[in-house]
Amino acid sequence: MLAYVLLLLGAVFCAVQAMRTRLLPAALWLAGCSALVAVVLYLIGAAELAVIELSVGAGLVTIVLVFAVSMAEDEPLPRSLLPRPLAIALVVGAVGALGWIVLPDLTAVTPQVALVDSFVDQVWGFRRLDLLVQIAIVFAGVLGILGLLGEVEEPVESPDEQVEPEGVG
Amino acid sequence: MNELHALFGGILFLLAVGLYGLLAGRHLIKLVIAMQITIKAAVLALVVAGLMSDRLNVAQSLGLTVIVVDTVAAVVALALAVQVKRLTGTLDVGRLARLRH
Numbered sequence: 389m390l391a392y393v394l395l396l397l398g399a400v401f402c403a404v405q406a407m408r409t410r411l412l413p414a415a416l417w418l419a420g421c422s423a424l425v426a427v428v429l430y431l432i433g434a435a436e437l438a439v440i441e442l443s444v445g446a447g448l449v450t451i452v453l454v455f456a457v458s459m460a461e462d463e464p465l466p467r468s469l470l471p472r473p474l475a476i477a478l479v480v481g482a483v484g485a486l487g488w489i490v491l492p493d494l495t496a497v498t499p500q501v502a503l504v505d506s507f508v509d510q511v512w513g514f515r516r517l518d519l520l521v522q523i524a525i526v527f528a529g530v531l532g533i534l535g536l537l538g539e540v541e542e543p544v545e546s547p548d549e550q551v552e553p554e555g556v557g
Numbered sequence: 558m559n560e561l562h563a564l565f566g567g568i569l570f571l572l573a574v575g576l577y578g579l580l581a582g583r584h585l586i587k588l589v590i591a592m593q594i595t596i597k598a599a600v601l602a603l604v605v606a607g608l609m610s611d612r613l614n615v616a617q618s619l620g621l622t623v624i625v626v627d628t629v630a631a632v633v634a635l636a637l638a639v640q641v642k643r644l645t646g647t648l649d650v651g652r653l654a655r656l657r658h
Contacts, residue, residue, distance in 0.1 A: 389559070389560050389563055392560055392563045392564055392567070393563050393567075395567075396563065396564070396566070396567025396570070396571075397567075399567065399571060399597075400567065400570045400571055400574060403571055403574040403575070403594045403597075404574055406590055406594065407574060407577070407578045407582075407587070407590070407591065407594075411584075411586055411587070414587070414590055415590070418590055418593060418594070421571075421594065421597065422593075422597065425571075425597050425600075425601060428564075428567070428601065429600075429601070429604055432564075432604055432605065432608055432613075433608065433613055434604045434607075434613060434616070434617050434620070436617055436621075437600070437604060437617045437620045437621060437624075440621060440624055441597075441600070441624060444624055444625075444628050445593070445597070445624070445628075448628060449593060449628060449631060449632075452631070452632050452635055453586070453589075453590070453635065455635075456586060456635035456636075456638060456639055457586065459639045459642075460586065460638060460639050460642040460648060467583065468580075468581035468582065468583060469581070469583055469650070469651055470580055470581050472581060475577055475580040475581040476577065478576075478580060479573050479576045479577045479580065480573070482576065483569050483572055483573045483576065486569065486572075487565070487566075487569050490565060491562065491565060491566075506614060507614045507617050507618065509614070510614045510615055510617070510618040511618045511621065514618075515618050515622075518618075518622055522621075522622060522625045522626070525625065525626060525629050526625065526629055528629075529629035529630075529632055529633050532633050532636070533632060533633060533636045536633075536636040536637060536639075536640050537636055537639065537640070
């Protein structure tokens, strides 16, 4: 239990630092948070998801964030729209209500019939359609990015508009 | 207090940090970071729910879906942010909202 507490405290600390610091350090703090969450997932027993979280969350998203920050150019972070006490009160109220509902009834429930399916069977068997939709979403995302970040081609001059060279005729 | 309480406590704290970032944030890229933190809490909650109900593999497959869609959304949002910065010169949500006037 101590391992879970320390890892989750570390993840929360990294998340807080990611929200407090400037953009480039925030991307690195987010990578740290992803890595610690991946370790927690592995300790729970979700090894496949831990690997995906580590590679995607701590790897791909960090690279994309650093790329975006370098292209967008870091600027001073503006002050919050909502007054800070109001934002904190709303968050504490919402998360506190969720904790009040969930935490007292937190006991492991074992169903009478336990399905023994591997992760591979779940993803490639029962949720094959979902997997196809995810692939479509990835392709849609790639096309969206190409459309957003693609260079605008300059218009090609028509032959009628071409200027005749000097000294002719 | 057992391991489940520790896990859910961590999930609630992560969720709180992400929600605060979404509520109080004004910078587009910071909003994307806050969304990422919130989604990490959601994925952890999914996996813990799967652990509690002895359906960890189902929870993992659901978590995979969440991570894939969240990553695509974050990448497209960052591409949009880059374009917004190029066109308007700012990523401040408050200033961008006044552009329509």
